[in-house]
Amino acid sequence: DAGVIQSPRHEVTEMGQEVTLRCKPISGHDYLFWYRQTMMRGLELLIYFNNNVPIDDSGMPEDRFSAKMPNASFSTLKIQPSEPRDSAVYFCASSFTGYNEQFFGPGTRLTVL
């Protein structure tokens, strides 16, 4: 298996622009997680899905953030409008069940100018 795939790997945008991050989980994994990593706050869970349904979005910082999972092999995290404080590395992870280890993708490094 190719592992979790994320795109783009790097994104540089200007404040106010819309940003869309993409993720393809490992085939057969029923859980998909979106994390954000910064030096100050470490690795934080934003939202997770089970069988394409959002289960817990309590980590989503504000209404500017939204996530979707239209099918078992694709998810998006959208920020609209983007702000400089959104600059971080965003990781997608997937797992077989909610209590198994999670496998992480390579991340998307987002810079908002």
Add this chain to the structure above:
Amino acid sequence: EDQVTQSPEALRLQEGESSSLNCSYTVSGLRGLFWYRQDPGKGPEFLFTLYSAGEEKEKERLKATLTKKESFLHITAPKPEDSATYLCAVQGTSYGKLTFGQGTILTVHP
């Protein structure tokens, strides 16, 4: 609220110098404690899962142990390629949710 504290923040070792990393946690109903390794510019890579106090797991030069309040990652005779950030995470009763510590940056000098 689940909490994880890792120490030290950074650790510098000479090749072959064994040491341990600490992960202290507070969680309501531990379902699992996870160790990950993260190299610069990459995503965390899964190492171990521990489920109950007294459990131990080993992989090459790494050995993870678990008590009711903390976990240790022991590194025996480390090599420069063991240099990375080591992350600890706990899963409590919140299904699916992992709470991560800030990590320990390990540097092994040849």
